[in-house]
Amino acid sequence: MGNERLRSQMQSAGITVGDLATEVDVDPKTVQRWLDVGRVPHQRHRQRTAAVLDSEEEYLWPELLDDPRRLSAxxxxxxxxxxxxxxxxxxxxxxxxxxxxxxxxxxxxxxxxxxxxxxxxxxxxxxxxxxxxxxxxxxxxxxxxxxxxxxxxxxxxxxxxxxxxxxxxxxxxxxxxxxxxxxxxxxxxxxxxxxxxxxxxxxxxxxxxxxxxxxxxxxxxxxxxxxxxxxxxxxxxxxxxxxxxx
Missing domain, CATH: 3.30.870.10 (Endonuclease Chain A)
Incomplete structure (x- = not known):
């Protein structure tokens, strides 16, 4: 399942796949997988993406709310x-x-x-x-x-x-x-x-x-x-x- 929240935030901010890849320092194919497959990035990339889009990690990747390690921390x-x-x-x-x-x-x-x-x-x-x-x-x-x-x-x-x-x-x-x-x-x-x-x-x-x-x-x-x-x-x-x- 793709990540429509991430896609929507990128569109609202006028940020392309290439733009985000440059900002987060990853390959554009990686960003495309975040969008199309719904893959959850590593923490450093999540934080940078959320900052670029002026959003929250938990909004962009709501599955983080169910992560027991994050809850415990x-x-x-x-x-x-x-x-x-x-x-x-x-x-x-x-x-x-x-x-x-x-x-x-x-x-x-x-x-x-x-x-x-x-x-x-x-x-x-x-x-x-x-x-x-x-x-x-x-x-x-x-x-x-x-x-x-x-x-x-x-x-x-x-x-x-x-x-x-x-x-x-x-x-x-x-x-x-x-x-x-x-x-x-x-x-x-x-x-x-x-x-x-x-x-x-x-x-x-x-x-x-x-x-x-x-x-x-x-x-x-x-x-x-x-x-x-x-x-x-x-x-x-x-x-x-x-x-x-x-």
Whole structure:
């Protein structure tokens, strides 16, 4: 049976068999077998194909959802589940930052709790950026309608935009640091994501509840797992829509 999902995504993106073969670095005949026979590519080729087509591996090859090895790896990615953000040990945030050597990615509307609970967090993050740690910070656009809407949902009104603006002002000193980028975004925040190298804390959001009251997943990337990369892809998509803070 052929892979019509892959074929459809290629057609929508205007990508030919030859184009995809070049992008993924395989023979065009290999791509044709993916289409005509439904052969599932190796993981590296799946990931590259999904990126090129701006899609998900599991959509292009739904049989992956039934792979027990992938399911087991994804389950192993969950180090902890905290019932609310306050249950996350305070020293965990510090340890994750201290251990990070390659990158830190932060996605929130304001994230002020980090500065309130970890007074030296920003200072230490700037110091790491100076040594080459790539840092990407995404904060809510104070003027965006989604922030006003979230403020109404959580019962804090316009304070959501005020808090976002405060975070933007606080990070002003960091923007001229090497590898420290700050952008604003206007996307609905389904999850706040705090990524430190191959670990992440994901603050899930539920309608009508404030962020501190919502559960937090502690994830660690494991080869073959799906959860960590799932949230990282979400971060990257928001990053692409963001606007540099000037």
């Amino acid at each position: 994804s389950q192993a990615e969950v180090l902890s589940l905290y019932p609310h953000r306050g249950a996350v040990p305070g020293d965990l945030w510090s340890r994750l930052l201290d251990q990070a050597t390659e990158c830190v990615d932060l996605l929130a509307y304001s994230g002020l709790f980090l500065l309130d609970s970890q007074p030296t967090f920003l200072e230490r993050l700037i110091a790491k950026a100076r040594t080459g740690l790539r840092t990407r910070v995404l904060l809510g656009d104070p003027e965006a309608p989604v922030l006003s809407e979230r403020g109404r949902e959580e019962g804090i009104g316009e304070q959501m935009g005020v808090r976002a603006q405060l975070s933007i002002d606080v990070t002003r000193a960091a923007r001229n640091q090497a590898d420290f980028d700050v952008r604003t975004h206007a996307t609905p925040l389904y999850n706040s994501i705090y990524r430190f190298d191959d670990q992440a804390l994901v603050n899930l959001h539920a309608y009508g509840w404030q962020a501190p009251q919502n559960p937090v997943l502690h994830l660690q990337r494991i080869p073959g797992g799906q959860l960590f990369d799932h949230y990282l892809t979400s971060f990257d998509r928001v990053w692409e829509t963001g606007r540099d803070v000037v």
